[in-house]
Amino acid sequence: MKFSIYRFNPDVDKKPYMQDYDVVLEDSDQMLLDALLRIKDLDDTLSLRKSCREGVCGSDSMNINGKNGLACITKLSDLEEPVVLRPMPGLPVIRDLVVDMTQFFENYNSVKPYMVNNDPPPETERLQSPEDRAKLDGLYECILCGACTTSCPSFWWNPDKFVGPAGLMQAYRFMVDSRDQAMDERLENLEAPDRLYRCHNIMNCVEVCPKKLNPSAAIAKIKDLKFEQAREHKNQAKKHIEIKSV
Amino acid sequence: MLIELLTKRYPGMRAWLTQRLSGLVMAIYSVLAVGRFLVLQPTYYEAWVDFFKPWWWRLASLLFWISLSIHVWLGIRDVFKDYVPNANLRAILVKLLLVLLWLYMAWATWLLLG
Numbered sequence: 001m002k003f004s005i006y007r008f009n010p011d012v013d014k015k016p017y018m019q020d021y022d023v024v025l026e027d028s029d030q031m032l033l034d035a036l037l038r039i040k041d042l043d044d045t046l047s048l049r050k051s052c053r054e055g056v057c058g059s060d061s062m063n064i065n066g067k068n069g070l071a072c073i074t075k076l077s078d079l080e081e082p083v084v085l086r087p088m089p090g091l092p093v094i095r096d097l098v099v100d101m102t103q104f105f106e107n108y109n110s111v112k113p114y115m116v117n118n119d120p121p122p123e124t125e126r127l128q129s130p131e132d133r134a135k136l137d138g139l140y141e142c143i144l145c146g147a148c149t150t151s152c153p154s155f156w157w158n159p160d161k162f163v164g165p166a167g168l169m170q171a172y173r174f175m176v177d178s179r180d181q182a183m184d185e186r187l188e189n190l191e192a193p194d195r196l197y198r199c200h201n202i203m204n205c206v207e208v209c210p211k212k213l214n215p216s217a218a219i220a221k222i223k224d225l226k227f228e229q230a231r232e233h234k235n236q237a238k239k240h241i242e243i244k245s246v
Numbered sequence: 247m248l249i250e251l252l253t254k255r256y257p258g259m260r261a262w263l264t265q266r267l268s269g270l271v272m273a274i275y276s277v278l279a280v281g282r283f284l285v286l287q288p289t290y291y292e293a294w295v296d297f298f299k300p301w302w303w304r305l306a307s308l309l310f311w312i313s314l315s316i317h318v319w320l321g322i323r324d325v326f327k328d329y330v331p332n333a334n335l336r337a338i339l340v341k342l343l344l345v346l347l348w349l350y351m352a353w354a355t356w357l358l359l360g
Contacts, residue, residue: 157328190258194327197258226259230250 001025001035002082005046008093016093020082032079033060033072047096055210058145062097063088068147068208088150090159104146107163111171111189116182132178139173139218141211142166148205148215154198161194165205165215168196172218175225187222187229196222265320268313275310304358311354315347 001023008016021039029035033053040046048071049059055073063086064074071085091099117126149155149164163171171190174180190196196219205215248267251259288297298304322343330336 154328191256193258193261195258197262198324223259223262226256227251230256230259233255234250 001076003035003039004082004084005039005097006086006093007046007096009045009047009095018084025076030076031072032064032074032076032083035076035083036060036071036085047094047098049098056143058143058210061088061145061147061150061210062086068151070145070147070210073210088146090150090152090156091146099146099150101146103159104149104164104166105144107149107159108144108167108170111163111167111174112182112186113167113170113174115174115177115180116185117179118181126179128178135176135178136173138213139169139176142169142173142213143211145210147208147210148213151204151208152199153202153204154200158194158198161192162198163190163195165199165219168199168222169213169215169218172222172225175222183225184229187226190222261320265317268317268320271313272310272317275306275313278306298358308355308358311351311358315351319343319347 003021003023004018005021006016007013007019021042023035023038023042025035025038029038031053033050036046036048037050040048048062050072051057051059053060053072055070058070060071061068062071064071065080065084068088085097087093087097087099091101091103094100144166146166149166152162152165154162155164168190171186175183175186180186199216199219201216201220203216206213206217209215248263250256251263253260282297282303286293286297288294298307323340326336326339326343330339
């Protein structure tokens with residue numbers, strides 16, 4: 001099977017180049033990651049990230065024939081030859097297919113992706129009704145592979161300002177968590193013009209998500225919550241005026 | 247509530263919502279314009295003058311132009327943010343755009359109400 005792979009070693013190369021490989025695969029090689037490991041047997045200078053090899057860790061996300069995805073769950077039989085592999089776009093390349101995800105995780109951390117609950121911890125656990133738990137479906141499954149965020153043009157142009165689809169989906173995941181108490185702060189945190197509203201519904205994120213999640217829908221729901229927040233603020237202000245007048 | 251979201255308290259939502267509301271105004275005007283065009287079918291100069299004669303239509307046209315200007319302002323400003331990384335050049339372009347939009351606005355006002 002033929003491959004064309006992006007190569008760049010900053011210690012040696014002045015600029016990146018594409019290297020061709022023609023590899024004989026075995027019957028057991030079903031996924032792209034299998035083929036990459038076969039190539040690595042032939043040329044151990046090729047660098048890539050990998051870990052769980054079953055679409056759970058999100059390490060081996062890369063640009064496969066022009067579309068971001070996970071090598072470990074991409075079937076070789078679905079790929080056109082030569083398979084063109086590049087690092088995920090929009091992030092600095094460390095070497096070959098390995099990118100520096102610092103910016104991605106900075107943006108992710110900026111939405112406080114953890115539960116904020118100031119009540120004293122209960123003896124056992126913070127309970128949720130099955131209905132409230134169901135609200136997290138389609139959100140908590142994100143493996144932070146970065147495929148969505150690095151295929152988003154809004155992130156390419158404003159990586160330091162726009163949070164990106166992965167971070168925004170995790171922001172929404174905690175906003176709708178019935179155990180979380182920081183809804184207002186979370187919404188305020190996304191109010192700067194470029195953090196949330198740079199999303200122009202291009203939908204690349206939805207197209208590439210290897211877990212079939214929908215960050216675009218989550219972003220739209222954050223805007224709905226914004227409307228609800230404004231309604232609440234207005235009601236509170238009204239009550240305040242009424243109390244004052246009494 | 248919409249007015250609350252258009253205040254300085256919500257800078258991001260204000261721009262986003264303004265762009266949607268201006269888009270809505272333009273969409274409604276466009277439907278009305280096509281409808282009037284099909285009914286009145288202005289094919290010569292005097293017919294076009296009659297087309298724009300009613301005061302309410304001139305007012306609607308002005309509202310359309312205001313919405314268009316706001317929509318363009320927000321949209322092109324975003325495009326500059328994306329594609330013009332040099333802050334000084336971007337500031338110049340944004341100012342030029344603003345001047346151009348105000349000139350067009352004055353021209354449209356003069357044409358419609360003058």
